[in-house]
Each structure stands twice: as C-alpha cells, then as structure tokens.
Amino acid sequence: MSFWRKAACAVLLLVLAVSLAASWLAPAGYAKQDRDAAGAPPSHAHWLGTDEIGRDRFARVLYGTRISLLLAPAAALCSTLLAALIGGLAGYLGGSWARAAMAITDLFLSLPWLFLLITVRAMLPLNVSPALSVLVTFLILGLLGWTAAARVLCATAGSLRNSDFVQQARASGIRGTRLFWIHVLPNLKPVLYAQFWISIPAFILSEANLGILGLGVAEPLPSWGSLLKELEGLVSVGEEPWKFVPLILLVVVVTSFQLVLSKQDEVAA
Amino acid sequence: MLGRKIARHGLTLVATALLGGFLSATLIRLAPGFDADEAALDPHLSSQSIQALRQARAGQDNILRFYFHSVHQALHGDLGTSLSLKQPVRTLLHDRVPLTLRLVGLGLVMGWAAVLALALTAASLRVTAYELLATVLTGLLLCVPAAVLALLSVLWNLPGALAIALIIFPRDYRYARNLLDKAYLLPHIVTARAKGLSELRILFWHVTPMVGPQLLALAGVSVSLAIGAAIPVEALCGLAGIGQLAWQAALARDLPLLMNITVLVTLVTLLANSGADVIRHVWQSQQA
Numbered sequence: 001m002s003f004w005r006k007a008a009c010a011v012l013l014l015v016l017a018v019s020l021a022a023s024w025l026a027p028a029g030y031a032k033q034d035r036d037a038a039g040a041p042p043s044h045a046h047w048l049g050t051d052e053i054g055r056d057r058f059a060r061v062l063y064g065t066r067i068s069l070l071l072a073p074a075a076a077l078c079s080t081l082l083a084a085l086i087g088g089l090a091g092y093l094g095g096s097w098a099r100a101a102m103a104i105t106d107l108f109l110s111l112p113w114l115f116l117l118i119t120v121r122a123m124l125p126l127n128v129s130p131a132l133s134v135l136v137t138f139l140i141l142g143l144l145g146w147t148a149a150a151r152v153l154c155a156t157a158g159s160l161r162n163s164d165f166v167q168q169a170r171a172s173g174i175r176g177t178r179l180f181w182i183h184v185l186p187n188l189k190p191v192l193y194a195q196f197w198i199s200i201p202a203f204i205l206s207e208a209n210l211g212i213l214g215l216g217v218a219e220p221l222p223s224w225g226s227l228l229k230e231l232e233g234l235v236s237v238g239e240e241p242w243k244f245v246p247l248i249l250l251v252v253v254v255t256s257f258q259l260v261l262s263k264q265d266e267v268a269a
Numbered sequence: 270m271l272g273r274k275i276a277r278h279g280l281t282l283v284a285t286a287l288l289g290g291f292l293s294a295t296l297i298r299l300a301p302g303f304d305a306d307e308a309a310l311d312p313h314l315s316s317q318s319i320q321a322l323r324q325a326r327a328g329q330d331n332i333l334r335f336y337f338h339s340v341h342q343a344l345h346g347d348l349g350t351s352l353s354l355k356q357p358v359r360t361l362l363h364d365r366v367p368l369t370l371r372l373v374g375l376g377l378v379m380g381w382a383a384v385l386a387l388a389l390t391a392a393s394l395r396v397t398a399y400e401l402l403a404t405v406l407t408g409l410l411l412c413v414p415a416a417v418l419a420l421l422s423v424l425w426n427l428p429g430a431l432a433i434a435l436i437i438f439p440r441d442y443r444y445a446r447n448l449l450d451k452a453y454l455l456p457h458i459v460t461a462r463a464k465g466l467s468e469l470r471i472l473f474w475h476v477t478p479m480v481g482p483q484l485l486a487l488a489g490v491s492v493s494l495a496i497g498a499a500i501p502v503e504a505l506c507g508l509a510g511i512g513q514l515a516w517q518a519a520l521a522r523d524l525p526l527l528m529n530i531t532v533l534v535t536l537v538t539l540l541a542n543s544g545a546d547v548i549r550h551v552w553q554s555q556q557a
Contacts, residue, residue, distance in 0.1 A: 107292070110285055110535050110542075112497025114415065115515065119293070119531055122519035123300040205414045212416035213504055213516060231420045232505070247417060254412035 008259035015253055019066040026059030031220040041242070048242050051230060055220070061246050064222035068204050069253070071138040076199035078142030080149060080192055084185070087150030091157025092184050098154055105154075108147040114209055116144055121215045133218035137210060141203045149195035156191050160184050194261075201257040208250060224250050274550055278543035282536065287340075289535045290528070294336040297524040339528070348529050353521035358529045361514060369510035372503070373495045376433025380495070381488065383434060384441045392449035393468050403446075407439035416501035429506040436498040437491050444487050445480075452479045478556055482549040489545025493538045 018025065038054040040046060048057035090101030108116065120140055128136065160166055161184070169183050204224065210216035211225010212232070219226065227246035234243065314322075342349065348358035391403050410418075415436045422432035452458065458475050466474075496512075503512035511530060518526040 107285055107289055110289065110493075110538050111531065112493050112500075112534065112538065114497040114500050115531070115534055118500065118515065118519040119527055120296070122522055122527055123296050123524065126520070126522065201412075205412075208414040209416045209501060212414065212420070213501060213519075215519060225414075228414070228417055228420075231417065231424075234424060237421075237424055247413070250414070251409070251412045255408065258408060258412065 004259050005262065008256035011252060011256045012260065015065060015249070015256075016069055019062050019069055022059065022062035022066055026056060026062050028056055028059055030060045030063040030222050031055065032059075041240070048245055049240075052233075057227075057242070057245075060222040060227060061249065064224050064227050064246065065249060065253075067134060067217065067221065068207060068224045071134065072141075072200050072203040072207065073196075075138040075142035075145065075203045076196050078139070079145035079199055079203075080196040082143070082146035083149035083153050083195060084188065084192055086146065087153030088157045088185065088188055089180065090150075091154035091159075092161050092180050094158060094161055098158065101150065101154060105147045105150050108144070109151075113206070117141070117206060117210060118213065118215055120144060121210065126215070128218065130218045130221040133216070134221060134223070137207060137216050137223075138203070141206055145199055145203060145206075149199070152195065153188060153191060156188055157184055160187055197257070197261050201254045201261075204250070204254060204257075271547070271550065271554075275547055278547065282539045282543060285539055286532055286536050290340065290532045291336050293528040293531045294339060295332050297528055298332045298335055300522075300524060339525075343529075349525045351518070351523055351526040353518065353523040353526070358526050361526070362511070362529065362533065365510050365514050368508060369496075369499055369503070369512060372430050372433060372508065372510060373492070373499055375428075375430035376437065376498070376502075377488075377491060377495050379430060379434035380437040380441065380491070383438050384445050388442055388445040388449050389472065391446060392453050393472070403442070407442045410435055410439040415498050416505060419502040419505040422502070423506050429502045429508050432502045432506070433495050433498045436502075437494050440494060441487055441491050445484060448480045448483050448487075449476065452476045455479070482552050485545050485549045485552070489542040492541035496534055496538060 023029075032055065034040075034046070034050060034054040034056070036054070037043075037046065037050050039052050040050045040054075042049045046056050046058065048061060051057055051060070086101055087105075090098045111119070117140060121137070124136055124140075166179065166183055169179055174182070207216055207223060208225040208228055211223050211227075212229050214229070216225040217223035224246055228250070230243050231247070234240065237244075339349070346359065348362070350357055351361060354361060387403050391400050415432075418435050419429070419432045421427075422429060422435075453476065458471060458479075461471050461475055499510060499512035500516055501512070502508070503510045504516040507513075511533070515527065515530045515534075517523070518530065
C-alpha cells in the first residue's frame, strides 16, 4: 500500500471517528439555537461560528458529516446489489435478457445524472419529515445509481459465462441459480467491490448537489449539501472564510476516497 | 451502410424517447399527490364545479390513456400548461432553449479547448511537474460538487459557461489524457519521433487519426454532462434557461412540465451521442 493510500485511509478513519463522536464533541446538538449569537463569527463557544438562526456550525458540520459518511456507503451498497442482480444476471443469462437489461440501462443513462435525480426527487413529496427526507435522498441515489455498474457487470458476467471453468461446471451437471451463485457471482466480487467504492464519493457529491439545490436533506437535519447552501449568501470569498469549512472537509473526504480507489479503478477497468 | 446506421440511430432515438416518456408518465401518474387538485379545496366552488373538476381529471386515471393522450397532444404541438408558471409549456421551452444551447455550447467549447490544450501538452512534453500540476488540478475539480463551482462562479463574477467548462473539463481530461498517452507510446509514433519528425506533424499525421474517433465519442458523452451541469449553473447563477426551468419545476412539483423537459433532454442527449457516433463512423470508413 502506497504512502498516499495509507494517508487517505487514515484521514477517512479520522473523519469518521470524529463525526461519530459528534454527541461528545458538540453536546449542544445540531438544532439548538443560540438566538443571542445568530450569525456570529468563530469564538470559544462556537468554533466555526453560528448560522443565521444561531445554530452551532461546528456541531452541524460533525452531524452532517456523519449523515453523509454513513448513508452514502449504504446507498452505494444498495446500488451495487441492484447492479449485481440486474447486470450480473443479464450477463450470465445472455441473449435477449442481456439486450433487454442493457436497453433499460441505456434508457437511464440517456438522461444526465443530476437531471434524473431531480426529476425522480420531484415526483416524491418534498414536505416530508427530515428523517424521511434523508432516507428518500439516499434511497433515490441507491436505486438510480446502479446503471453504469450494471453495464460493467453485464460484460464481466457475459465473459465468465463462456469461460472454461463455467463450461466445465455446466458439463458436470450444475445449472441455473446454483451455477450463478457458486461459480459466477464469487468471480464478480472484485468488480463489485470496485463499483461499491467508486459509488461512495459519487453519491456524496450528488447529495451535496441536491442539497444546494434545495432538493436534498430537509432542515433542521444537516448534511454537506445543506451546509454548502450557506455559501449562496456570501458576497465575497474572504467575507466569512469559516463558511468554507464544510467544502474543505468534503473535498478532503472525496479526495481521500479517490486515492483509496486508485487501485479499485484498475480492477473495475 | 451509413444510411442503415443513421436509420438505426433514428429508430433507437424514437424508441428511447417513447419509452422514456412512458416511464415519466407512469412515474408522474403514480407520484403521491397527483390525484389531489388544489382548486377543489376552494370553498367558493359549488359541488357541481368540484364534480366537473373531478370529471376533467378522470381521463388521467388510466396510465396508458394518460400517456397516449399526452403523446397525441404533443404531436399536435400542444405540450400542455405548466401548473406552477401557468403558461404553455411550449412557450416556456421556446423562450428558454436558446439560452441553454448557448450556455452549454460555449461551456463545451471552452471545456474541450482546455482538455485538448492540457492533454496534448502533457502527453507530448512529458514534464513530470506539468503532469503533476494537471493531475492535481483535475483531481481537485473532480472533488468539488458542480453546484459549488456554480456558486463560486457567481461569487467571482465569472460567466456561467466557464462553470460548465470547469465541470466537464476534469472528467474529459482524464479520458483524453489516457488515450493520448497510449497513442504516443505506439511503436510507429515512437519511431516517427526518433526519426526527427516535428511534434506538430506527429500530432496531425499520426496521433489525431488514432485518437480522433474516440475523442469524438467522448465529446458526444460530454454533451450529456454539460446539460446536467446546466441545472446547477442556471439555477444558482440566475440564468433563465432549461436547467433553471427544470429546477423550478422540481421544487414546485410541476410534473407535466418536468415530463416535457425530460423528453427534450433525452432527445438532445441521444441526438448528440448518435451524431458523434455517425461522424466517427464516417471518419473511420474514410481512413479505411
């Protein structure tokens, strides 16, 4: 493992650990308002200042990081499983199954990703509870993000279907689902791992985009998207530089994922 | 051969648009709250008026009937009326398409100019510091959400097209760089360089024919990327284009408007990809 990958892993673990310790590091919580200190700059009481209704920004960054870092992998898992099921099975079955699955995949891929996200998000109610909005946002990411991975898995499963060991297993009388579960699926694991890891930073960025556009996690729950929405009110970059902390943290985390992924990319390719 | 390819692309385009439209219509019909009509809650309306409103919506109960009705109307030029903006969808699209086309077009030109300039110089010069700088720059841009780039362009008073260029640049650069790297390592190009051919001659006579078709395909894909980027850029930069309209429709849950924009965007994306594919086919057949 290279130095940069080790450092990236350490950064990710550190950020995750700090976000999990949010209730100890910021006991006031993400929703408590200090009306006397609304829009205050950083101080001893509020390390990153407060937002326009007096909520501690440091606490909101920690809780927002926790939401993004825990739910993006959950969404990635969901999309990878869907990709394995649809792409893997289609590639294994081949013929018209593969063509039909790829036609559906093409349909999804013909729309720009962010466009697809906001279209589907708009079809669901927007005035839902904050907890439900978190679930809806990440569920949409998980349910729509499988297409690109399915293409890769379909091609890999298709090549495995015609491989020597699968043909030998078939000749030995192993058929159907048993052949898929025992011989094909385990060989898809490296690609599945790679697709899972690739999806995490992509989903973190997608949630941030949705949040800034007001279609992500609902208030008062924080997420990187809703925290970055604060940048909209800035007049100049140097005005309140502490408002850029969520952006810096996001860039650091996504960069770390990219560095960790450098090996996974090779597997996926 | 070319005619068949164009016909196949045309068929795929129509089939995808119809299927995409059907899927959108199904999702819209099944979306929570679709049956509810705000007007029916008006206390000033009589029971007969409310009954008339319900009867007017009764035809939309069946998904297939709803879809065919929408397609039939669309074929006659009636794209419906926006629920939130209370204007014909056709007028809204007609007014906003030019701005988006200009924005996306300019963004693509700027983005691709940067991609080609940086990738070509990096691949031909092979200076470690330069390559490192390009990698860090693209890596950093890849880690910033598109909406943040749009916000920063507002903060720094930069044109929206530049934000689109910055969104598509890092993604396309990596592919272009890989393609050029592989091309410059091919034996005949190494030989040409060893024999003292100028870099420009190598580029135009040996490298471009190798990577041109693949770069064209990549350009087709980047149209989709640029249209996606238009949503945050137009929404946050206050540009009245299709992206802003889609965002407003999403916030207001204006589903008929969103369905029309979805079909339009799908068609433009597929058209760009098909166009790139056909040009690539012509290029390759001319080379052969």
